[in-house]
Amino acid sequence: MNNLNNLNNLNNLNNLNKLNTMTFIKFITLYCIGFACLLNETLADTMDENGLIIKTKCVNSSVIVTANQYNSYCGCEYSCFVPDSKNLSCVARSCTGYNKELGHCVWKSEDKTISIVLQAIPFTGTSGVSWGILRRWDMVALIWGPLGVYCLLGCFVACFVDRCSQGDEEKKEQADTFVNCFSNCFGCLWSLLLVSLWIYGIVGLATGDIKDGYGCLVLSENTLYDVK
Numbered sequence: 001m002n003n004l005n006n007l008n009n010l011n012n013l014n015n016l017n018k019l020n021t022m023t024f025i026k027f028i029t030l031y032c033i034g035f036a037c038l039l040n041e042t043l044a045d046t047m048d049e050n051g052l053i054i055k056t057k058c059v060n061s062s063v064i065v066t067a068n069q070y071n072s073y074c075g076c077e078y079s080c081f082v083p084d085s086k087n088l089s090c091v092a093r094s095c096t097g098y099n100k101e102l103g104h105c106v107w108k109s110e111d112k113t114i115s116i117v118l119q120a121i122p123f124t125g126t127s128g129v130s131w132g133i134l135r136r137w138d139m140v141a142l143i144w145g146p147l148g149v150y151c152l153l154g155c156f157v158a159c160f161v162d163r164c165s166q167g168d169e170e171k172k173e174q175a176d177t178f179v180n181c182f183s184n185c186f187g188c189l190w191s192l193l194l195v196s197l198w199i200y201g202i203v204g205l206a207t208g209d210i211k212d213g214y215g216c217l218v219l220s221e222n223t224l225y226d227v228k
Contacts, residue, residue: 052097052108056090058083080105080225095216096225105225109216110134116205125201126194135213143197150186157182 046055058074074083076090078098084091092098092105099106110133118130131139157179204210210218 048097048108050097050108052092052099052106053078054092054097056081056098058088058090078105095214099222102222102224107217107219107223107225109214109218109223110212112205112208112218112220115218116202119198119201119205122198125198130201130205134210134218136210137213139197139201143194146186146190146193150190154179154183 045053045057048054056077059077060073060075074085074088074090076083078090078092080093080096080098081090082093083089095108096105097108098104115130115134118133119125124130126143128140128143131137131143201210205218208217208219212218
């Protein structure tokens with residue numbers, strides 16, 4: 001009989017410990033939530049380098065606590081923002097921000113006007129200056145990469161031809177002909193590549209189909225964001 005009472009007391013003690021543990025966990029959870037809510041009320045807007053708001057506090061935030069879990073709700077004031085319920089804040093969608101002066105969400109990108117002007121100028125357009133401003137280093141590499149390959153191959157071919165044609169005038173003439181043909185073919189193909197990329201850049205920027213280095217479409221400054 002004593003053993004049975006001791007066993008019941010032990011079970012009651014274990015249940016009490018579990019209850020205290022769960023209560024403590026809930027208390028800590030509610031405390032953290034309450035602190036997050038208080039922090040959200042005093043959260044200052046986060047702006048990018050262009051003065052656009054990219055992070056702000058929730059509006060109409062609430063927390064629902066159940067027996068085993070809690071759920072938080074965060075409403076966002078601006079159309080281009082999505083809720084971050086975990087941190088009880090709202091963050092701007094990719095490539096967007098809120099312009100306080102316009103009172104509207106806008107697209108973020110490099111300025112289209114400067115880019116298209118530089119792309120339209122033959123020298124800056126074919127040399128990759130406009131692509132560099134857009135941080136499209138892949139396009140810059142596509143323009144200048146072939147020239148680097150040509151220089152390396154040219155050095156190799158020149159050394160090889162010079163060694164093979166030593167003391168033989170006929171072979172030397174054939175080698176010179178081959179080198180000239182190789183240079184002319186490369187120059188023709190590279191020129192076609194530069195002209196193609198030049199025209200592609202002008203058309204793409206004019207139609208708004210080109211993205212900058214951050215993956216954002218290159219649009220006019222403060223182009224309004226419309227929910228689709």
